[in-house]
Structures are given as C-alpha cells and as structure tokens.
Amino acid sequence: MKEKVLKSLREAIIRGYLTGGQQLRQDEIALQLGVSRVPVREALMQLEAAGLVTFYPYKGAVVSTLSPDEAKEIFEIRSILETEALRFAFPNLSDKVLDRAEQLIEEASLEKDPFNWSDQNWKFHSFLYQYANRPRLLAIINSLHESVDRYKRIYLKTLSFYSESIKTHKQLVSRLREKNIEEATALMKKHLKNAEFHIIQYLTRY
Incomplete structure (x- = not known):
C-alpha cells in the first residue's frame, strides 16, 4: 500500500502537479487514494529522505523547493x-x-x-x-x-x-x-x- 502512495506522490511532484511549497495534507491524500493515513505518512517520510518533501513544525509536510x-x-x-x-x-x-x-x-x-x-x-x-x-x-x-x-x-x-x-x-x-x-x-x-x-x-x- 505504501508503494502505491509513494509512486503516486512522487509522480505528482516530479511532473509538477504538486509544486514547491505546496502543503501535503495527509488526511486529504489518504481520502483521495482510498488508504489510511499510515501509508501516506510512511510515503511522505521516504520522499523527505529523497529531498522531495520537507516537514515543518505546526505545518506538516510540504513539497520541497530548491534554491x-x-x-x-x-x-x-x-x-x-x-x-x-x-x-x-x-x-x-x-x-x-x-x-x-x-x-x-x-x-x-x-x-x-x-x-x-x-x-x-x-x-x-x-x-x-x-x-x-x-x-x-x-x-x-x-x-x-x-x-x-x-x-x-x-x-x-x-x-x-x-x-x-x-x-x-x-x-x-x-x-x-x-x-x-x-x-x-x-x-x-x-x-x-x-x-x-x-x-x-x-x-x-x-
């Protein structure tokens, strides 16, 4: 399940459907993909390790920007x-x-x-x-x-x-x-x- 979410989010970021600075709400993503929040959070953490997502206090996950x-x-x-x-x-x-x-x-x-x-x-x-x-x-x-x-x-x-x-x-x-x-x-x-x-x-x- 996590792999499905990971593939979907990675593709959306790479193709520019999700842009730099855009907030990634776990509950909304889970609803859209028909999964629980657990695989969504796991996928976001893996994307963070790849540099595609950044976690901020009180804001959660956002699509990373690059200077x-x-x-x-x-x-x-x-x-x-x-x-x-x-x-x-x-x-x-x-x-x-x-x-x-x-x-x-x-x-x-x-x-x-x-x-x-x-x-x-x-x-x-x-x-x-x-x-x-x-x-x-x-x-x-x-x-x-x-x-x-x-x-x-x-x-x-x-x-x-x-x-x-x-x-x-x-x-x-x-x-x-x-x-x-x-x-x-x-x-x-x-x-x-x-x-x-x-x-x-x-x-x-x-």
Whole structure:
C-alpha cells in the first residue's frame, strides 16, 4: 500500500502537479487514494529522505523547493560521486555491457516526451553505475538525482537538450571502449556541469 502512495506522490511532484511549497495534507491524500493515513505518512517520510518533501513544525509536510545554491551543491556532490562510481564500474564494463549501453542511448534518442526522456536518460547512467557494485553509493546518487530531476523535466520542455546529451552519451561509451577512463570521467563532469548550468538558470529565472 505504501508503494502505491509513494509512486503516486512522487509522480505528482516530479511532473509538477504538486509544486514547491505546496502543503501535503495527509488526511486529504489518504481520502483521495482510498488508504489510511499510515501509508501516506510512511510515503511522505521516504520522499523527505529523497529531498522531495520537507516537514515543518505546526505545518506538516510540504513539497520541497530548491534554491540555485542548493542545486549547485547537489551537482558538485553528484560530480564527485558519479565520476567515482564510473571509475569503480570501469573494470566491469565489458563490450557486451557497452553494447547494451549503446542500445539504451538509441532508445533514448527516439523519445520525444521530456518526462519520459528524463527516465531514459537516468536509465543509461544508472545502468553503467550498477557495475560499480556499490549499492550504498548508488542509493545516495539516486537520491541526489531525484532532488533535481523534476526541475530538469520542466526545463526540458523549453530547451533543446536532447541531441547534446545523446551526443555526450555516445562519446562516453566510445571513451570507455577505448579504455580511456580519464577522458570518460572528464566527459561525465562536463555533462553534469551543463545540466547544472541549465537548472540554475531555470531556478534563477522562475
């Protein structure tokens, strides 16, 4: 039951149906979803851990907002952790694994919906990171990703970001095939820096 509530609330936040600062009343959510308040509170606490919800005294749960400074810090941490995850994964990235990574790139290139494309984009990244065999590291990276993902989905509706990302992903796989981990991690840092720039630009504007 909690998973149903979690999925519903997470989707509503990520797609912007529930906006930053909006109060999340547990009794109303429970009524709408036809559940008790227990799974709603459990789901909200899990969303708090992911950075999507904040609890305030006397106010309860609200949808988290993100400042440009917070976004910058998140991307700085992501850059460190994701390049390390790629380094850990590197010895395990066989030609077969990289063939599958290229298939994921092609699948993403066919996606036109910005919300779905963001899922495809993360599917590619997390596919590579899983070969690091560091589940705790990946859990932290995923949590940081979710904190900024909804903003990326919003700005993707107005910015031409698809082709640039697809190109970078292809270059990344090429560097990995060449066993050039230094250029691969440099590409990863540049890729994340570019996403950081666009999200901060969006947050500053709106």
